Amino acid sequence: DAKTTQPPSMDCAEGRAANLPCNHSTISGNEYVYWYRQIHSQGPQYIIHGLKNNETNEMASLIITEDRKSSTLILPHATLRDTAVYYCIVRVGLAAGNKLTFGGGTRVLVKP
Amino acid sequence: NAGVTQTPKFRVLKTGQSMTLLCAQDMNHEYMYWYRQDPGMGLRLIHYSVGEGTTAKGEVPDGYNVSRLKKQNFLLGLESAAPSQTSVYFCASTTRQGASNYGYTFGSGTRLTVV
Numbered sequence: 001d002a003k004t005t006q007p008p009s010m011d012c013a014e015g016r017a018a019n020l021p022c023n024h025s026t027i028s029g030n031e032y033v034y035w036y037r038q039i040h041s042q043g044p045q046y047i048i049h050g051l052k053n054n055e056t057n058e059m060a061s062l063i064i065t066e067d068r069k070s071s072t073l074i075l076p077h078a079t080l081r082d083t084a085v086y087y088c089i090v091r092v093g094l095a096a097g098n099k100l101t102f103g104g105g106t107r108v109l110v111k112p
Numbered sequence: 113n114a115g116v117t118q119t120p121k122f123r124v125l126k127t128g129q130s131m132t133l134l135c136a137q138d139m140n141h142e143y144m145y146w147y148r149q150d151p152g153m154g155l156r157l158i159h160y161s162v163g164e165g166t167t168a169k170g171e172v173p174d175g176y177n178v179s180r181l182k183k184q185n186f187l188l189g190l191e192s193a194a195p196s197q198t199s200v201y202f203c204a205s206t207t208r209q210g211a212s213n214y215g216y217t218f219g220s221g222t223r224l225t226v227v
Binding site: 036 | 116145147153154155156157160170171200202204215216217218219220221
């Protein structure tokens, strides 16, 4: 699976959009980009994923560059409950046991 | 629909003791995983299973054994606990058909302390 690079931490103002970058310059054509978050002491929570096209769901939007070497997770209106560690993961689907490999993630602090 | 349930939620062991962590899922998922998370770090894969009766090693398998006798259950065993195994353990599951359409579902974790 391709390696990802994320900033270790970032702050965001409540009510503003939070833009979380992720670099995955060695991503392969069949690897998906997944985003998870982990709120303190809880199990990770799936947010969104994509292959090539931009994706949006009720939680967030995922913007993937045309060359697929980087992506941005957007939380449109950050709330205090969005304070968490956010993990960007790239992975092939069914191959190799469908495993997820977690890096260090970005620690996001939403401030009032 | 409970999702992924882990038992126990907390446990303190003495060095050398053994125990089994239980993970149960009610979503009929084929794939199940055990991760550990040490303070300030990301999750690391211990063992995983792609179906009933099959298991495989992950990134940090030493000191652990697993079994998947029933599709809905994935057991993680510590035969002789060591202080280095003090950690938070997370179980997760996902479906084969949903590999590219669904994420993992994680349990709430088991906090294990080995003294």
